[in-house]
Amino acid sequence: MANSREVELVIVGAGVAGCxxxxxxxxxxxxxxxxxxxxxxxxxxxxxxxxxxxGFPEGISGVELSQRVRQQVENYGIEIIQQEVTNISRQDNGRWLVQSTEADWLTVAVVIATGVVRRSLNVPGEKKLRGRGVSYCAICDGFLFRGETVAVVGGGNAAAEDAMYLADICEKVYLIHRRDRLRADAYLGQRLLGNGNIEPLWNTVVQEIIGEEEVEQLRLRNTQTDAEWLLPVTGVFVAIGEIAHTDWLEDLLELDDGFIRTDMSMRTNQPGIFAAGDIRNTVVRQVTTAVGDATIAAYSAYQYIAQRRGEVYGEYQEPK
Ligand SMILES: Cc1cc2nc3c(=O)[nH]c(=O)nc-3n(C[C@H](O)[C@H](O)[C@H](O)COP(=O)(O)OP(=O)(O)OC[C@H]3O[C@@H](n4cnc5c(N)ncnc54)[C@H](O)[C@@H]3O)c2cc1C
Structure with a gap:
């Protein structure tokens, strides 16, 4: 029998949204x-x-920001427990049972903030040059490549948007896609193909990212002819998607391409279950949006819990 505990609110995920x-x-x-x-x-x-x-005009490393957030959580006496949540189910009394690898948590409400994992190319040089020319976030790092020649890898909306964004900042942008046409929305695709600063390289894959200290060039391969060549760039933006690990939630929540669907109050289709941060079906996935989502999710969860405590508070309405 798993260790069993009761708490009013379980938050799944200790990223910036969960914290x-x-x-x-x-x-x-x-x-x-x-x-x-x-x-x-x-x-x-x-x-x-x-x-x-x-608030950080000189910038801040992700590790330092996360340590500061964690410190703030600890200052409030909030426990962060290392356990993987594997299932959430509704109990007869309307409460939720959150099951983890170590314990059963009986709770009134849940905020899911499990984030995403960016897909990587898995090619030689990618790991070594990560943060030194290899980026997974054009909005975050694009300005570092002002006036330079860069490549975007991918063919969906994220890649198209990244290429358009970088085209305004960079000298030239190569869009490397393994197929012969984009998967991006038609409107976006048309704008991209009409942009003189972007050169698509169709039927092309990255074989290797080359550089001593920073990215210097890419070894590319044409998938039709198998011909290989070197492309000099100082940055490569990998935009081949994000993985939302929500298979375990499929039977419980409405998902949108794997992401959890919420309304503007961060309510899911299940009463008492809220979602925040990158795991949500949102259009921008950043620290600012994660923090904003989480602020609203906590407020909605509080309203929900307060009503169940019998306190007259707020106007929480069940999701439709
Ligand atoms: C390379 C890179 C560069 C970026 N640069 C910037 C930038 O410059 N500016 C910016 O604003 N944003 C940037 N971002 C995006 C930003 O980091 C994210 O938007 C933000 O951190 C998302 O926070 P989150 O809490 O939603 O999710 P996450 O940070 O992904 O946290 C989710 C947490 O949930 C946990 N978890 C997952 N599943 C389970 C489970 N089943 N049980 C228990 N725990 C679970 C994970 O272990 C993880 O700790 C960048 C992202 C990357 C990858």
């Missing part, structure tokens, strides 16, 4: 715990430098 939701919930007087399958910090632990989070 923010916990801080707000605690300040509302909610009894809250955070469960994370790994080390608290999430994706922030992989971000070399963040220059677009307000």
């Amino acid at each position: 923010t939701a916990a801080i707000y919930a605690k300040r509302y007087g909610v009894d809250v715990v955070i469960l994370d399958k790994g080390i608290a910090g999430g994706q922030l632990l992989t971000v070399a430098r963040i220059d677009n989070f307000p």
Whole structure:
């Protein structure tokens, strides 16, 4: 029999979204715990430098920001427990049973903030040059390549948007796609192909990212002819998608291409279950948006919990 505990709010994920939701919930007087399958910090632990989070004019490393967030969580006496959540089910009394690898948590409400994992190319040189010319976020790192020649890898909306964004900043942008046409929306595709600063390289894959200290060139291969050649660039933006690990939630929540569907109050289709941050079906996945989502999710969860405590509070309405 698994270890069993009761708490008013379980937050799944100790990335910046989960931690923010916990801080707000605690300040509302909610009894809250955070469960994370790994080390608290999430994706922030992989971000070399963040220059677009307000309040840090000189920028801040992802590791330092995550440590500061964690410190703030600890200052509030909130527990972060290393456990992977594997199932959430509704109990007869309307409560939720959150099952992890180590324990059963009986709870009133849940905030899911499990984030995403960026897909990598898995080619030689990618790991070594990550943060030194290899980037997974054009909005975050694009300005570092002002006036330079870069490549975007991918053919979907994210790649098209990244290429358009970089075309305004960079000298030239190569769009490397393994197929002979884009998967991006037609409108976006037309704008991209009409942009004189972007040169698509169709039927092309990256074989290797080459550079001593920083990215210097890419070894490319044409998938039709197998011909290989070198492309000099100083940056490569990998935009081949994000993986939302939500298979375990498929029977419970409405998903949108794997991401959790919410309304503007961060409510899912299940009463008492909220989602925040990158795991949500949103259009921008950044620290600022994760923090904003989490602020709203905590407020909605508090309203929900307060009503169930019998307190007359707010106007929480069940999701339709
Ligand atoms: C390389 C890179 C560079 C970036 N640069 C910037 C930037 O410059 N500026 C910016 O604003 N944003 C940037 N971002 C995006 C930013 O890091 C994310 O938007 C933000 O960190 C998302 O936070 P989150 O809490 O939603 O998710 P995450 O940080 O992904 O956290 C999710 C947490 O949930 C845990 N988890 C997952 N599943 C389970 C489970 N079943 N049980 C328990 N725990 C679970 C994970 O272990 C993880 O700790 C960058 C991202 C990357 C990858």
